[in-house]
Amino acid sequence: MxxxxxxxxxxxxxxxxxxxxxxxxxxxxxxxxxxxxxxxxxxxxxxxxxxxxxxxxxxxxxxxxxxxxxxxxxxxxxxxxxxxxxxxxxxxxxxxxxxxxxxxxxxxxxxxxxxxxxxxxxxxxxxxxGQVNGTVFLNNASLGIYPAVLKQRESVYARYGRRRIMAHWSAAQTFMKFQRPMHLQIEADGREIEARTPLLFVSRSAFQLEKFGLSGAEAISEDGFAVLIARGETRADLFRTALRLCTRSAVEGRDYDFLAARHLRVRSSKSRSLLAYDGEKRLSPSPFEFRMSRxxxxxxxxxxxxx
Known part of the structure; x- marks a missing residue:
């Protein structure tokens, strides 16, 4: 250039x-x-x-x-x-x-x-x-429990300082407050999917996926998104999945569903949802458009x- x-x-x-x-x-x-x-x-x-x-x-x-x-x-x-x-x-x-x-x-x-x-x-x-509703993200963007973790993390950091152990503690606190999964309508490269899930995770970081033993690195190398749809509807499910992520033992088809896509359109049953992108967050209106930058x-x- x-x-x-x-x-x-x-x-x-x-x-x-x-x-x-x-x-x-x-x-x-x-x-x-x-x-x-x-x-x-x-x-x-x-x-x-x-x-x-x-x-x-x-x-x-x-x-x-x-x-x-x-x-x-x-x-x-x-x-x-x-x-x-x-x-x-x-x-x-x-x-x-x-x-x-x-x-x-x-x-x-x-x-x-x-x-x-x-x-x-x-x-x-x-x-x-990657871009979501026009905003660039480098690692990931998500809906559901992870944006809620980031919101909780702010108050934990303000009280105890910015340390990785505090980030993990804020996740545990958020899981304890969890009530019900999201209802999402997902269009991925023309495919239509309905999902009840506590977390939709759209990744552009092969490093992050490999660190936790998750599927999707190949989709990222092919200039697309690795889309992970978490399974689970209870607090116990969340803690179980978190433990499996920490031990690199989460399994596709049991703990999460995976799909590769270059364009993703996601509608939530709520008119506005908390959206996270690379550690930042904002309350945004549905639908959510994920696409690769031109x-x-x-x-x-x-x-x-x-x-």
Whole structure:
């Protein structure tokens, strides 16, 4: 793509003021900036409550950036990627979040300074990304119990801090409040399906699926979605499935149903439902349209990683 060079020459590092407020994150960004080189890299701060990410990215591009690096977790990566979709600059990530699925899926080290060194050596590579109702997501989007877990997680993080163990605790709390599964009408590449399920999970991350021993990596490699429809109608079912996920023993046909699709249209019996995408969430009206992006996202793909 015009404007993208084999090696980054002008790097914009975008930090999310909401998520990067502690000293550890500030030190990590400083070390990454030193690896990039102060003469080549410039820091931009995004305050989500006060400005659109598109404004920050456009300013970086106007300043001459050929590579825009999201310094944060999966939510920050998703936002920056959405603003760069179809633009003449490459996208890269410094992992500073709780899980960092996208960065880990690329094979990037979780240490930001080491990740910065990998980005410097990474050639540009165009990919297609997922979209739900026009919003980009890099890892997954979902309806049902997982968005509810994210909502609970916010209050747990606010009280106890952003740690992975707290994320697991918020899931257990949400399961205890579970009442009934969703009723969904699903159209997947022309096929019509009705489902009663506690979770519809639409994945674009082969890394995430493989981590939990789930089906679907092949669908993602073929530029489609891996769609998982969880089985279960009780709290006991949820805890049983969660245990099987943790032990990589969940089985297609017993714990979940799987289908591959490039276009998905989902109607809920509720007029509005909580939608999750890459760790973010919003209350959205039904139906939900999942499709692959028409415009490409150019990413810095580390040597040896698969796009």
């Amino acid at each position: 015009e404007g993208v060079t084999d090696a980054p020459r002008a790097i914009a590092v975008v930090t999310n003021r909401k998520s990067g407020t502690n000293a550890r994150d500030r030190d990590a960004v400083d070390r990454a900036m030193a690896e990039f080189g102060r003469d080549r890299a410039r820091l931009y701060t995004w305050a989500p409550k006060h400005q659109k990410i598109e404004e920050v990215v456009d300013r970086a591009l106007e300043d001459g950036a050929d590579t825009v690096v999201a310094a944060g977790g999966d939510g920050t990566a998703m936002a920056v990627a959405g603003a760069l979709l179809g633009k003449s600059a490459a996208f890269a990530v410094l992992p500073l979040g709780t899980f960092n699925y996208f960065a880990r899926g690329l094979g990037l080290p979780e240490d930001p300074a080491e990740a910065a060194r990998a980005v410097l050596d990474a050639p540009a590579h165009p990919i297609r990304v 415009a490409p996202l150019t990413i810095r793909l580390p040597q040896g990683a698969s796009g």
